[in-house]
Amino acid sequence: MGELVDWFIAPFEYAFMQRALASLIIVSVVGSVVGTFVVHKGLAASGSGLAHATLGGVAIAFVNGASVALGALLAALAVALGIGYVRGSSRISYDTAIAIFYVSAFSFGVLVISRRSSYTPDLISFVFGDILGVSQADLLGELVLAVVVVGFVLAFYREMVMVAYDPAMAAAAGVRARFFEYALLVLIALSVVVALQAIGIVLVTAMLIIPPATASLLARRIPRIIGISFVLSVGASLVGLYASFHADLAASPAVVIAAMVPFAVTLAATTRRGPRLPAAVAD
Amino acid sequence: MRRAGDRPETNVTADRRLQHGHGSHGPAGREDPASQRVAAPLDGAAHARPPLALEVSGLWAGYPGNPPAIEDVSLSVAEGQMVGLVGPNGAGKSTLIRSILGMLRPLDGEVRVFGRPVHETRRDVAYTPQAEEIDWDFPVSVMDVVLMGRWTRVRAFRPWSRRDRELAMGALERVHLADLAGRQVGELSGGQRRRVLIARSIARGARLLLLDEPLAGLDAAVEHDVLGILDDLTHEGCSIVLATHDLSCVASCCDEACCLNRRVQGYGPPENVLTEEVLSRTFDRHLITVRDGVVAVDDGRMNRGLEQDAGAG
Numbered sequence: 001m002g003e004l005v006d007w008f009i010a011p012f013e014y015a016f017m018q019r020a021l022a023s024l025i026i027v028s029v030v031g032s033v034v035g036t037f038v039v040h041k042g043l044a045a046s047g048s049g050l051a052h053a054t055l056g057g058v059a060i061a062f063v064n065g066a067s068v069a070l071g072a073l074l075a076a077l078a079v080a081l082g083i084g085y086v087r088g089s090s091r092i093s094y095d096t097a098i099a100i101f102y103v104s105a106f107s108f109g110v111l112v113i114s115r116r117s118s119y120t121p122d123l124i125s126f127v128f129g130d131i132l133g134v135s136q137a138d139l140l141g142e143l144v145l146a147v148v149v150v151g152f153v154l155a156f157y158r159e160m161v162m163v164a165y166d167p168a169m170a171a172a173a174g175v176r177a178r179f180f181e182y183a184l185l186v187l188i189a190l191s192v193v194v195a196l197q198a199i200g201i202v203l204v205t206a207m208l209i210i211p212p213a214t215a216s217l218l219a220r221r222i223p224r225i226i227g228i229s230f231v232l233s234v235g236a237s238l239v240g241l242y243a244s245f246h247a248d249l250a251a252s253p254a255v256v257i258a259a260m261v262p263f264a265v266t267l268a269a270t271t272r273r274g275p276r277l278p279a280a281v282a283d
Numbered sequence: 284m285r286r287a288g289d290r291p292e293t294n295v296t297a298d299r300r301l302q303h304g305h306g307s308h309g310p311a312g313r314e315d316p317a318s319q320r321v322a323a324p325l326d327g328a329a330h331a332r333p334p335l336a337l338e339v340s341g342l343w344a345g346y347p348g349n350p351p352a353i354e355d356v357s358l359s360v361a362e363g364q365m366v367g368l369v370g371p372n373g374a375g376k377s378t379l380i381r382s383i384l385g386m387l388r389p390l391d392g393e394v395r396v397f398g399r400p401v402h403e404t405r406r407d408v409a410y411t412p413q414a415e416e417i418d419w420d421f422p423v424s425v426m427d428v429v430l431m432g433r434w435t436r437v438r439a440f441r442p443w444s445r446r447d448r449e450l451a452m453g454a455l456e457r458v459h460l461a462d463l464a465g466r467q468v469g470e471l472s473g474g475q476r477r478r479v480l481i482a483r484s485i486a487r488g489a490r491l492l493l494l495d496e497p498l499a500g501l502d503a504a505v506e507h508d509v510l511g512i513l514d515d516l517t518h519e520g521c522s523i524v525l526a527t528h529d530l531s532c533v534a535s536c537c538d539e540a541c542c543l544n545r546r547v548q549g550y551g552p553p554e555n556v557l558t559e560e561v562l563s564r565t566f567d568r569h570l571i572t573v574r575d576g577v578v579a580v581d582d583g584r585m586n587r588g589l590e591q592d593a594g595a596g
Contacts (some may be wrong), residue, residue: 040421133356158443162431165421169483172384172493174402174436220422220467 004009011245019139020131020198020241024255026142027195027207028233030149032226034191035212037184041138044187045095046083048205049102051192053079055109055201058126063112069141070124072196076189079105128253129200132244145194149187160184161222199252205268206256207233214263219271232262295436303452315358326493334398336360336491336522344393345381351390352378354503354546360522360539362490365513367553368526370543371566376526377413379543383524384410396491406435409484411494414476425479426464429454432483447486454485458512472506481512492516498532510536532559 011017020182038047051193057075079101085096113123125133153160162170171177188208195204215228240255337360345351353375360366368376381387383394385401396404409432429451430443458478463471468479477497486490494514497507506590510532513523517538527533533540533553538554542565544550549561 036422041418069554152309158434161421161423161427162434164418165423165428166412166417168381168412168416169385169410169431170434171386172405172408173431173434173487175434216422221424221427225422229546273432 002054008242008248011241016132016134017241017245019134020251021237023131023134023139023142023198024237024241025234026139026146028211028237030146030191030194030228030278031207032215032229032233033150033153034184034187035208035216036225036229037164038188038208039212039216041095041184043184043188044205044209045061046080047099047188047192047208048104049083049098050076050079050185050189051196051201053102054192054196055127056105056112056121057109058201059109059112062123063116067197067230069138069193069197072126072147073190073193075105076193077186080185080189081182084185088181102241114194126196127200127201128197128201129248131198131241131251131255133195142194142237143195145190149190151192152183152187156180156183192270199255201254206259210256210259210263211236214259214266215261217266233259334395336362336364336397336526338393338395338398339379339383340393340395342379342382342394343390344378344387344392345390346378346387352545353382353543354542356392358547358550360524361489362522362557363517363520363524364515364538365523365536366539366541367537368524368541368543369528369533369557370528370548371506373374373563376543377495380495380524380526383493384408406487407490409487409489409492411484411492411497412482414473414480414497414499417477417480421468423468424464425455425460425466425468425471426451428468428479429464429482429486432485432487432489438564449484450488451482454482455479457485457515458482474501474508476502477505477509478512481509485516491522492521494523495526496528497525498527498529501516506532530562533557 012021026230040045054072054075057078058068059070059074060066060070061071082101083094083097086092086101087094092100152244157172159175160182160183162173162175163177164184167177167181169179191208192204195207199207211229211233212225214232215225218228219225235258236255239258240251243254243258244251335520337358339359340357342356343351346351356375356379358366368379370376378387380391383396383401385394394401397407399573401408426448430447432454433443433447433451434444452461452464455464458481460475460478460482463475468476471479481492481494481497484494494513497509497513501509506529514536516522525533525537534557537553540549540553541547542556544560544565544567548565549556549558
């Protein structure tokens with residue numbers, strides 16, 4: 001019994017493991033709140049694109065010795081606004097706009113990096129994530145961004161829901177629909193940056209999408225979806241960290257796989273039962 | 284749906300409406316708008332009568348980079364009136380409604396809602412877009428949707444009050460959906476979804492409802508229910524503009540018909556407007572189909588209209 005308790009307690013006697021867990025909890029909050037909108041508005045591609053686009057900013061900041069997180073933030077914000085602009089005002093479709101922006105920004109990042117002799121370990125940690133290397137300062141930065149993101153959603157929850165559900169009616173009632181469409185993209189960008197250090201560019205979208213998607217199979221109201229998603233996300237974080245500590249696995253992909261398993265199980269369970277939703281009541 | 288003490292600043296208007304009998308729905312009520320249409324909106328006459336619910340004059344509007352979708356459109360809607368907006372696809376019905384709401388900046392012309400620019404009267408106006416513009420899969424409940432009707436800019440940041448919830452539940456009771464308040468909206472049938480949207484307009488306490496094809500895709504029985512709800516609202520003084528492809532509904536339920544095909548092709552009481560001549564101008568080559576539909580009108584108003592027209596010609 002003591003051994004079992006020790007198995008659970010031991011990893012978190014290390015400060016770097018505590019920071020990793022704290023970081024993943026912050027990511028879980030932001031991922032669940034923003035991810036619920038991402039999943040239900042079909043913006044998964046935006047999340048993925050914004051994540052990849054950060055490499056441009058990361059590379060420039062890294063080469064010039066500036067804050068890498070700041071570089072990522074500025075690149076993500078620029079691309080989010082670019083996507084919003086192209087979507088609102090030209091004939092290029094939304095996913096095409098995302099693809100063009102992020103491939104360009106990613107290529108630019110690779111170009112900048114390629115002028116140096118080799119990829120350095122620091123940059124690789126941004127691409128694939130380095131949960132165990134999260135510093136106190138990283139944690140603080142994540143916390144600040146998370147407060148901004150969650151605070152915005154709390155303040156403008158009704159407006160965001162109205163614009164998501166019926167943008168035309170929202171605009172007619174006086175809600176600034178365009179502003180909130182941009183705002184959602186910016187929130188996705190901020191969320192990506194929050195999760196970047198921990199999860200990495202390639203995998204960051206997973207935390208925005210898999211837990212809310214699983215939760216959406218289990219609930220039909222936004223607050224409940226966010227709650228379930230948060231629980232699933234923290235659970236996956238713990239499983240991933242234990243796997244990393246005890247089985248010496250890479251932590252980031254372990255977290256993602258740990259989030260994937262409940263999704264697959266839920267999907268299978270809800271599909272086998274047939275149509276989950278009660279049929280519409282006859283008029 | 285407003286109750287005493289709800290919004291004191293509108294009581295004056297309500298009283299005037301009572302004095303002048305504009306809430307009435309009878310033939311006398313229908314004569315008034317004709318005379319009002321001639322009067323200037325803001326001169327001394329405006330003090331003698333309540334302002335029109337909606338007055339559109341010489342409106343040109345469209346989307347950037349395209350020719351104007353509507354040209355020189357004028358129409359007016361008195362309190363308690365239901366106006367049917369008829370026209371083929373692409374005729375500019377949605378454009379007209381959106382420019383009334385200020386979602387499109389007019390190229391020329393003017394829109395007045397209760398005598399004022401629409402951005403000053405938003406709380407008196409409710410809008411229901413076409414059902415396909417709405418994301419029915421979004422995880423909100425029926426109650427959540429009806430509460431959206433209560434949103435106004437001055438009340439941003441404040442949570443829904445008990446009163447908001449009472450009004451929303453009352454609106455749901457009126458459309459007979461109170462027992463489904465907790466459902467996710469996507470679980471509802473087509474007719475129930477339209478009723479939810481009407482309940483959202485009712486909960487707003489709006490006095491002018493702009494409905495973009497609220498009847499599209501409904502079977503006859505459900506359409507009858509929806510029209511019944513709308514008819515009750517007009518009897519309470521609500522004014523309704525209803526874009527629809529259903530000519531028989533316009534003939535039987537609307538006080539006035541507005542045939543639109545970029546320009547207004549005909550405007551007035553349905554029996555005067557829904558004539559072969561006007562409809563052929565409005566619908567172009569679809570005339571035959573239209574006449575088949577028109578003949579099916581059950582109260583005979585439409586047939587009379589056509590006969591009068593034939594007799595005159």
